[in-house]
Amino acid sequence: MKIESLQNKKVKEWVKRKEKKYRDETNSFLIEGDHLLREAKEKGIILEILSNDPSFALEGIPFYEVTEEILKKISNQKSGTNVIALCQKMQEKAIVGKVCILDNIQDPGNLGTIIRSAFAFQIETIILSEDTVDLYNDKVIRASEGMIFHLNFIRGNLQNYCTKLKDAGYDIYGTDVAQGQTLKSTKFSEKSAIIIGNEGKGMNPLWQKECRKILHIPINQYCESLNVGVAASIIFYEMQESRANEYE
Secondary structure, rough: OEOOOOOOOHHHHOOOOOOOOHHHHHHHEEOOOOOOOHHHHHOOOOEEEEEHHHHHHOOOEEEEEOHHHHHHHHOOOOOOOOEEEEOOOOOOOOOEEEEEEEEEOOOOOHHHHHHHHHHOOEEEEEEOOOOOOOOOOOHHHHOOHHHHHOHHHEEEOHHHHHHHHHOOOOOOEEEEOOOOOOHHHHOOOOEEEEEEEEEEEEEOOHHHHHOOOOOOOOOOOOOOOOOOHHHHHHHHHHHHHHHHOOOO
């Protein structure tokens, strides 16, 4: 089907997906570019494809040929894109593997970086607090480089999930920029969950009582703190190395 008018009903529906409210109401979100299209195809969550290039059509998925003007209207990228797909939100699954708990992360770029690093270092489940930025924000998806489609995401009340993790035999580790046990001296258990706190305030002190240990990354005294995405990446790496060293 070919669409050429910006006033078309379908176009207006696609544009609305830029807003979190409408993404939540429709349980759907948009992705842009052929790389993300391939990742979403493997996940089996594509609902519709729209492009000015018919070669992006996939068997069994509704395809809409649209103008470049329409793509620019829907796209969140300044440079535009040649393909956009409407996808169904991913289903939450039971907690598995190593866990990252995100406490009030606000920057979508940081969340995307954390997701990418989590996949790289074999974190399997990410639990997002209710006040963490929307997982389906376009900046989150792009910053994740498609790794968003490879992890299990759960959003909810952190107190409830800390309880569930403990009941399931997990050790919960907290983070602090100034104090706590250093990463190098920490032996992570097989069932480990790490809490990563807000960019400016760090981990909420309320969660300290839930933690087996509080950890910190020693840095140059003249550097106040690390970017939260960088800090999370270092922690994930050390968690992986700690487990690997047990079998050497």
